[in-house]
Amino acid sequence: MAARSIPKLAVWKFASCDGCQLSLLDCEDELLAVAGAVEIAHFLEASSAVVEGPYDVSLVEGSVTTPQDAERIQEVRRVSRHLVAIGACATAGGVQALRNFTAVDELASVVYAHPEYLSTLESSTPISAHVPVDFELRGCPVDRRQLLEVLSAFLRQRKPDIRTHSVCIECKRRGNVCVMVAHGTGCLGPVTQAGCGAICPSFERGCYGCFGPMETPNTASLSAALHRGGMDDGTVMRLFRTFNATAPAFEAASRAEEKGAERR
Amino acid sequence: MHVVITDGEVTDVRLRIYEPPRFFEALLRGRAFTEPPDITARICGICPVAYQMSSCQAIEQACGAVLDEPLRALRRLLYCGEWIESHVLHIYFLHAPDFLGASSALELARDHRDLVEKALRLKKAGNDIMEIVGGRAIHPINVRLGGFYRTPTKRELRPLAERLRWARDAALETVQLVAGFDFPDLEIDHELVALHHPDEYAITEGRVVSDRGLDIEVAEFLEHIVEEHVAHSTSLHGHIIERGRYLVGPLARYTLNYDQLPLVAREAATQAGLGRECRNPFRSIVVRAVETVAACDEAVRIIEEYSEPDRPAVPVLPRAGVGHGASEAPRGILYHRYSIDDEGTILEADIIPPTAQNQDAIEADLRKLVTANLELDDHDLQHLCEQSIRNYDPCISCSTHFLDFTVERR
Numbered sequence: 255m256a257a258r259s260i261p262k263l264a265v266w267k268f269a270s271c272d273g274c275q276l277s278l279l280d281c282e283d284e285l286l287a288v289a290g291a292v293e294i295a296h297f298l299e300a301s302s303a304v305v306e307g308p309y310d311v312s313l314v315e316g317s318v319t320t321p322q323d324a325e326r327i328q329e330v331r332r333v334s335r336h337l338v339a340i341g342a343c344a345t346a347g348g349v350q351a352l353r354n355f356t357a358v359d360e361l362a363s364v365v366y367a368h369p370e371y372l373s374t375l376e377s378s379t380p381i382s383a384h385v386p387v388d389f390e391l392r393g394c395p396v397d398r399r400q401l402l403e404v405l406s407a408f409l410r411q412r413k414p415d416i417r418t419h420s421v422c423i424e425c426k427r428r429g430n431v432c433v434m435v436a437h438g439t440g441c442l443g444p445v446t447q448a449g450c451g452a453i454c455p456s457f458e459r460g461c462y463g464c465f466g467p468m469e470t471p472n473t474a475s476l477s478a479a480l481h482r483g484g485m486d487d488g489t490v491m492r493l494f495r496t497f498n499a500t501a502p503a504f505e506a507a508s509r510a511e512e513k514g515a516e517r518r
Numbered sequence: 519m520h521v522v523i524t525d526g527e528v529t530d531v532r533l534r535i536y537e538p539p540r541f542f543e544a545l546l547r548g549r550a551f552t553e554p555p556d557i558t559a560r561i562c563g564i565c566p567v568a569y570q571m572s573s574c575q576a577i578e579q580a581c582g583a584v585l586d587e588p589l590r591a592l593r594r595l596l597y598c599g600e601w602i603e604s605h606v607l608h609i610y611f612l613h614a615p616d617f618l619g620a621s622s623a624l625e626l627a628r629d630h631r632d633l634v635e636k637a638l639r640l641k642k643a644g645n646d647i648m649e650i651v652g653g654r655a656i657h658p659i660n661v662r663l664g665g666f667y668r669t670p671t672k673r674e675l676r677p678l679a680e681r682l683r684w685a686r687d688a689a690l691e692t693v694q695l696v697a698g699f700d701f702p703d704l705e706i707d708h709e710l711v712a713l714h715h716p717d718e719y720a721i722t723e724g725r726v727v728s729d730r731g732l733d734i735e736v737a738e739f740l741e742h743i744v745e746e747h748v749a750h751s752t753s754l755h756g757h758i759i760e761r762g763r764y765l766v767g768p769l770a771r772y773t774l775n776y777d778q779l780p781l782v783a784r785e786a787a788t789q790a791g792l793g794r795e796c797r798n799p800f801r802s803i804v805v806r807a808v809e810t811v812a813a814c815d816e817a818v819r820i821i822e823e824y825s826e827p828d829r830p831a832v833p834v835l836p837r838a839g840v841g842h843g844a845s846e847a848p849r850g851i852l853y854h855r856y857s858i859d860d861e862g863t864i865l866e867a868d869i870i871p872p873t874a875q876n877q878d879a880i881e882a883d884l885r886k887l888v889t890a891n892l893e894l895d896d897h898d899l900q901h902l903c904e905q906s907i908r909n910y911d912p913c914i915s916c917s918t919h920f921l922d923f924t925v926e927r928r
Contacts, residue, residue: 269538273563273656279607280655282642286634289624300611301622302904319538349560350540364544367747372539395563395656453653457660458830459667462556464657492550496557 261310264296268316273395274341307333317343331385339381342394346501351378394464418469424452445471467503551862567600568847572854580841588827589665599647601813604848610637617699643685665831686814693807697790710770756875763878766850768805783812799909836862
C-alpha cells in the first residue's frame with residue numbers, strides 16, 4: 255500500500271501586522287503536533303526553508319493594497335488546493351481599508367515626504383475580491399482555537415465548525431452581565447460574529463467588532479440603541495468604521511451614520 | 519537587498535523594505551483621542567503592547583493625566599509579557615536556527631524536541647501575562663487611556679507567579695545555551711540610544727540617552743531626530759541631527775542601562791561572558807536572553823508586590839495640546855506624538871518605530887560585512903547578510919527569511 259502523502263501547508267502574508275500568522279506560533283501546546291501532521295512548506299515567519307508548491311492548504315493573511323500584491327495573490331491561488339483567508343485584513347480589508355473612505359494621495363503625502371516613491375492602490379481589499387476563497391476565518395486577530403479547528407477541518411476534508419451567531423451568545427454562555435443593559439456601555443456584540451469568546455465584555459468593555467458582522471445583523475436597531483445610550487453620530491460611525499470598516503453590513507451602518515449627521 | 523561591488527570594492531548597499539504602506543498616521547487624523555491604543559496596536563502583531571503603551575503615554579501627557587502607581591506597575595507587567603513572548607520568538611524561532619544550522623525551530627524539534635518544547639513553554643509564560651492582564655495575547659483589549667478597563671484580582675495573578683518563576687529558570691538556561699554559540703567578530707561604532715530610568719531597567723518610560731551625550735526628555739525627541747524618506751524603501755530612515763546613524767534595541771539598552779538590570783540578570787550576563795557593554799550585533803541573541811531573565815524577574819516581583827488598585831483607570835479628559843510618548847519595544851524605542859483639539863479629535867499623529875531608526879545602522883553593518891567577505895560566493899554572502907539582518911530582529915525578520923539578494927559585480 256502506498257504511504258499517504260503528508261499534506262503541505264503554506265502561510266502567506268499580504269498587507270498586515272503579522273498577528274494572524276503569529277496566532278499559529280502562539281499555539282504553544284499544539285504547534286509540534288501540527289508540525290507533525292503537515293509539512294510546513296512555506297511559512298516565512300517560522301522557517302527559511304521553502305518547499306515548492308502546489309500546497310494542500312494555504313493560509314492567507316493580509317489585504318491587497320499594491321499592484322504587485324494583486325498579481326501575487328493570483329499566483330498563490332494557482333498553487334493552492336484550498337485557500338483560507340485569515341483575519342480582518344484578508345476577509346474585509348483590515349484597518350488599512352480606512353483609506354477607501356478618502357483619497358490615497360492625500361494620505362500618502364501626510365506620511366511620506368516623497369509619495370511618488372510609493373506604489374500603492376486606491377483601496378485595500380479582501381482576498382475574496384481577487385480570487386475565489388474556500389473559507390474566511392474572521393478576527394483581528396483570529397482566535398487560535400478557531401484557527402486550529404479550520405486547519406484540522408481542511409486536513410480531514412470536513413466542514414469547519416465555526417459559528418456565525420453573535421457575541422451576545424458567547425456572553426450568555428460565559429455568564430457575563432450585559433455591559434450595555436447593566437452599565438450603558440456601547441457594545442457591538444449584538445451585531446458582531448462570535449469567536450473571540452466575548453473577551454471585551456468579560457473585561458467590562460464594550461465589543462468593538464474585530465470579528466466583523468454576524469450573519470444577518472440588525473445594525474439599524476443597534477445604532478438606534480447606541481444613540482439612546484447617549485452616543486453621538488461620529489462615535490457610532492467610528493465604532494462601525496475601524497477594523498472591519500468595509501465589511502458590507504458595517505460599511506452600510508457607518509455610511510448611514512454619516513448621512514444621519516448631515517440630516518441633523 | 520541590493521549590493522554593488524565595483525573593482526573589488528563595495529560601492530552600494532540597499533535594503534529595500536517591501537512592506538506595503540498602510541498610512542496609519544494619516545488614518546488617525548479625525549479619530550477620537552481614545553482610539554490610538556487599539557488602532558496603532560495593529561501596526562505590529564508581535565509588539566502591540568509597545569504601540570498601546572507609547573500612544574497612551576503621549577495622549578495622557580497631552581491631557582495632563584498621571585497614572586496611580588499600581589496601574590503603572592500593571593502596565594510594566596503587561597509589557598514584560600510582551601518582551602518575553604517577543605524575545606523568545608526571536609531567539610528560538612528566528613535566530614538560534616541560524617547558529618545551529620537548522621532552517622527553523624520546527625526542524626530543530628526533530629533532534630531537540632525537549633529544547634523546543636521548553637522554548638514554547640517559556641514563550642507561553644509571556645503570552646499568559648498578556649492574556650490575564652491584557653485580555654488576549656495578540657492585540658490586548660484591556661488597555662485604555664488612564665489604565666485598564668478591569669484590573670486583575672490577586673487571585674487571578676497568583677498562578678502566573680509560579681509559571682514565571684519556572685520561566686526565569688528556563689530563561690537562565692537559555693542564556694547559557696546561546697552564550698555557547700559561535701559568534702563572528704563584528705564591532706559596531708553606531709551611537710547607541712535607549713530610554714533610561716534611574717530606578718529600573720527602562721521599559722515603559724524614561725529619558726532618551728545615548729553613549730555620546732544625548733540626554734533629553736521624550737518631548738524633545740523630534741528636535742534631535744529626523745526621518746528621511748529614501749526611494750528604495752517604504753520604511754523611513756531616522757538619524758540624529760548633525761551626527762547621523764544610531765542604533766536602538768537590546769545592545770543599546772544593555773550598554774546604557776546595565777546598572778539597572780536585576781542582579782539575577784547581571785549574574786547571568788557575566789557567566790555568559792558579556793561585559794558591561796556589548797557592541798557585537800551577533801551577540802544580541804545573548805542580550806535578548808539576559809533581558810528575558812530580567813523581564814521574568816520583574817514580572818515575578820510586580821506580582822508579589824501587587825495590591826488591587828482602587829480604580830481601574832484614572833480619568834483622562836480631552837484638552838487641546840500636544841503629547842509625546844516613548845517606550846522600549848522589544849526592538850527598541852517606539853516614539854509617538856499626537857496633537858489633539860479640545861474635544862479630543864486627533865489633528866496630527868507621528869509614529870517612529872524602532873526598525874526605521876535602525877535602518878541606516880543595518881545598512882552600514884551590511885556594507886562592512888560584505889566588504890570583509892568579498893571572497894564568498896553569492897549564496898554564502900546572502901546567508902551571512904540574512905543572518906546579520908536577523909541580529910536586529912527588524913520588523914521584517916520574517917521577510918528576511920527569503921531575502922531577495924542581488925549582487926552586481928562590476
